[in-house]
Amino acid sequence: xxxxxxxxxxxxxxxxxxxxxxxxxxxxxxxxxxxxxxxxxxxxxxxxxxxxxxxxxxxxxxxxxxxxxxxxxxxxxxxxxxxxxxxxxxxxxxxxxxxxxxxxxxxxxxxxxxxxxxxxxxxxxxxxxxxxxxxxxxxxxxxxxxxxxxxxxxxxxxxxxxxxxxxxxxxxxxxxxxxxxxxxxxxxxxxxxxxxxxxxxxxxxxxxxxxxxxxxxxxxxxxxxxxxxxxxxxxxxxxxxxxxxxxxxxxxxxxxxxxxxxxxxxxxxxxxxxxxxxxxxxxxxxxxxxxxxxxxxxxxxxxxxxxxxxxxxxxxxxxxxxxxxxxxxxxxxxxxxxxxxxxxxxxxxxxxxxxxxxxxxxxxxxxxxxxxxxxxxxxxxxxxxxxxxxxx
Amino acid sequence: xxxxxxxxxxxxxxxxxxxxxxxxxxxxxxxxxxxxxxxxxxxxxxxxxxxxxxxxxxxxxxxxxxxxxxxxxxxxxxxxxxxxxxxxxxxxxxxxx
Numbered sequence: 143x144x145x146x147x148x149x150x151x152x153x154x155x156x157x158x159x160x161x162x163x164x165x166x167x168x169x170x171x172x173x174x175x176x177x178x179x180x181x182x183x184x185x186x187x188x189x190x191x192x193x194x195x196x197x198x199x200x201x202x203x204x205x206x207x208x209x210x211x212x213x214x215x216x217x218x219x220x221x222x223x224x225x226x227x228x229x230x231x232x233x234x235x236x237x238x239x240x241x242x243x244x245x246x247x248x249x250x251x252x253x254x255x256x257x258x259x260x261x262x263x264x265x266x267x268x269x270x271x272x273x274x275x276x277x278x279x280x281x282x283x284x285x286x287x288x289x290x291x292x293x294x295x296x297x298x299x300x301x302x303x304x305x306x307x308x309x310x311x312x313x314x315x316x317x318x319x320x321x322x323x324x325x326x327x328x329x330x331x332x333x334x335x336x337x338x339x340x341x342x343x344x345x346x347x348x349x350x351x352x353x354x355x356x357x358x359x360x361x362x363x364x365x366x367x368x369x370x371x372x373x374x375x376x377x378x379x380x381x382x383x384x385x386x387x388x389x390x391x392x393x394x395x396x397x398x399x400x401x402x403x404x405x406x407x408x409x410x411x412x413x414x415x416x417x418x419x420x421x422x423x424x425x426x427x428x429x430x431x432x433x434x435x436x437x438x439x440x441x442x443x444x445x446x447x448x449x450x451x452x453x454x455x456x457x458x459x460x461x462x463x464x465x466x467x468x469x470x471x472x473x474x475x476x477x478x479x480x481x482x483x484x485x486x487x488x489x490x491x492x493x494x495x496x497x498x499x500x501x502x503x504x505x506x507x508x509x510x511x512x513x514x515x516x517x518x519x520x521x522x523x524x525x526x527x528x529x530x531x532x533x534x
Numbered sequence: 535x536x537x538x539x540x541x542x543x544x545x546x547x548x549x550x551x552x553x554x555x556x557x558x559x560x561x562x563x564x565x566x567x568x569x570x571x572x573x574x575x576x577x578x579x580x581x582x583x584x585x586x587x588x589x590x591x592x593x594x595x596x597x598x599x600x601x602x603x604x605x606x607x608x609x610x611x612x613x614x615x616x617x618x619x620x621x622x623x624x625x626x627x628x629x630x631x
Contacts, residue, residue, distance in 0.1 A: 241550040302549065340549040349553035361544035362551050368544070 144322045144388075151282040152177035152315045153246050154323065157222070158289035160191045161329045162245075165216035165336075166371035168207035173259045175223040175249040182219075188302020201226035205233035208494045212242035213306075213447065215338040222516060224251035225285055231269065237304040238273035238366050240350050241340065243296030244304040245289065246274075248410065250462075251311040251521035252498040261311040263410065263462035267472040273366050275305040275373055276440040278410045280396070282319035284437075285309045287390055290329055294380045297336045301373045303366075308439075310412040312499070324388065332387045374441045395450055396435040396445035399425060402423075403432030405456045405511055406488075408477060410436050413462070413502050420507035431511055436473075444480055451481060457490045458514035460502075461526075464494050464502055470526035489518045492526030517520065564591065568611030570626040576601060578623035585615035585624060 149157070155178045169179040184189040194211070198204045201222050212218040222230060227248055237244055252258035253265055266276065275295065279285040285307065292305040305378070309315055342350065354362050374394070381392040394413070398423050400406065409417045414435040424431040434450055436443070451457065459478075461471020467476050474492030481487050491514040496502040503531070506529055517523025548554055574585070581600040593609040594602040616624040 239550065240552075339551050350550055350552065352553050354551060357541060358547070358551070361542070361547060364544040365547055454539060 144324050144328060145324050146320050147324070148318050149282075149321055150177060150310065150316065150318050151285055151321075152249070154282055154286045154319075154321045155195060155289060155309070155315075156181035156185060157323055158286045159219040159245070160166045160185050161324055161326045162219075162290055162293045162333055163217065163326055163329075164191065164193050164219040166194045166196065166208070166211035166218045168198055168204045168218070169220045169222070170198055170201050170204045170226060172201070172223045172226040174251055174261075174315045175226070175247070176222040177315065178247060178249065183185065183324055196300070201229040201290055202233060204330050204493065205230040205237070208244045209237050209242050210239060210342075212237075212244050213240060213340075213342045213534060215336070215341040215343075216228075217336045218242070218244045219246070219401045221247040221249065223249040224253055224259075227269060231272075234269055234272040236351065238370070239362065241302040242304060243293075243302050243336070245283075245292045245296055246304065246306050247289065248306050248308050249311040249315045250308055258498040259311075261313050261462075262499070263308075263363065264464070264497070266306065266308050267461075267463040267465075269306075269399070270440065270472060273303070273370060274440065275301075275303055275377065275438075276308065277305065277377075277438055278436060279314065280412055280414050280435065280437075282314065282317070282321045283390070283421045285314065286321055286323065286387070287384065287392065290324065290333060291377075291384055291392070293335050293336075293378055294383075294508075295373065298376045298380075301375060301376050302339060302367065303369055303448065306370045308411065314412040318399045328388075332383065346370045354527045367376070370443050373455060374438070374443065377441075379437060380472060382435050392437060393446070394436070394438035395446045397450055398432065398433040398435075400432035400454075402430055403454065405458065406432045406434050406454045406517055407507060407511055408434045408436075408457060408459045410439070410473065411462070413460075413496060416502060416504060417460075417507050420504040420511075423504060424508060424511060429511065442476065442480065445488050447477070447480055448484055451484075451488060452471065454488045456518040457481075457488045458481070458510045459490060459492050460496075460507075460510060462526075464497065470494075473487070474526055483490045488515075491517050491523050494526060495529040500530060502530075564610050565605075565607045568606075568609060568629060570611040570628055571606065571609060571612065571614065572604065572611070572615050572624045573627050574602070575623045575625070578621045580621055580623075582620060584618045584620060588618045589600065590614065594603050608617050
């Protein structure tokens with residue numbers, strides 16, 4: 143049985159990449175991801191991880207090195223945050239297109255401006271459509287486990303796509319939690335060595351990343367879309383295998399006190415633990431409120447979500463990112479679209495909260511739920527609204 | 535990726551659309567991009583080989599006679615050869631005329 147240790151979640155993330163026997167780490171430090179790559183460079187320098195640590199000059203280079211090293215057949219890990227993720231943007235599309243199974247941790251942080259080092263989901267939501275598998279962790283144990291899981295899924299010959307494991311900057315990355323750390327030998331039972339299917343090798347030269355003429359570009363996009371959609375079954379299977387090995391069970395969607403719930407609160411990431419407290423308090427007051435959290439965000443777990451929403455009359459969706467000039471937060475618009483045309487379609491209301499490190503309290507969750515109930519009774523409400531914003 | 539070879543379904547693409555055979559650009563017959571073709575007047579040609587040197591698509595090849603053979607399968611009709619020819623021996627002629 144692995145030992146439970148008190149450890150900062152960032153360090154646990156590095157230890158997970160170390161236990162997975164990563165071959166190459168190319169990263170540039172950025173708050174609040176810094177401790178992750180700092181500790182990885184220590185692990186490499188101390189000889190605890192036999193890997194190449196490439197200290198690059200920017201995140202654009204970090205992702206470029208990762209694509210190259212993964213194409214050369216190396217198990218590749220990196221981590222970033224906010225502006226760093228934004229700087230990687232153009233290379234992010236290339237990683238899935240070249241089928242490079244990179245694992246990247248994103249310590250979610252707000253995007254400028256104004257400059258903010260604090261937590262929200264605006265960085266990752268801007269990278270929603272880049273073709274990566276995306277998972278969201280709620281706590282430190284989940285961060286460790288999702289990283290191990292990510293390598294297994296990414297490197298599956300049926301997938302060969304990169305994965306981002308999201309964890310909330312500071313509120314998760316910088317807290318010390320009791321975590322069951324798996325050793326390299328324990329991880330080896332679950333995670334087999336990476337066998338690249340297409341590799342850069344002078345003995346058998348190939349050209350990766352040639353131009354895609356109009357005759358082939360559509361087919362190339364179709365293939366990545368099919369692979370990403372198809373990866374869900376591999377994601378789920380790898381979680382089932384994980385449970386067999388280590389006893390912790392993960393699913394694409396996590397629900398809490400949904401039985402008999404009329405109103406459901408939808409969240410992502412670590413704030414869901416505060417939401418659970420809010421849900422408990424509301425049940426004590428006689429309100430029938432459930433909680434639903436996406437662990438898997440890409441590919442979108444449509445069937446699981448629709449199944450979970452059966453019988454729900456009102457859905458309050460909380461976004462931690464704003465979509466300027468749009469119809470609501472990115473999670474809200476997508477979730478509402480997922481429910482459109484379903485039988486017993488619930489009324490869906492969107493709330494944007496917790497931007498740039500603003501605390502989200504138990505009271506705020508209760509406010510969202512009460513507002514959603516009120517709007518539902520009235521039969522109309524604002525398309526979406528911002529919670530906790532000062533008007534004057 | 536050659537146009538003639540790219541007419542395949544998405545299921546049959548190589549992993550990452552990689553090119554696994556060397557020299558496959560030969561299959562990309564770029565001649566159909568052309569709207570003009572170069573015509574050499576051998577009376578003016580001094581066999582200097584400037585067309586052969588400057589052609590970005592290696593469309594010209596030397597003949598035993600000293601003249602240069604033009605390959606319409608690959609010539610995109612860019613006109614560099616006509617521009618560089620020191621004797622103005624090459625004329626760009628609109629295709630279809």
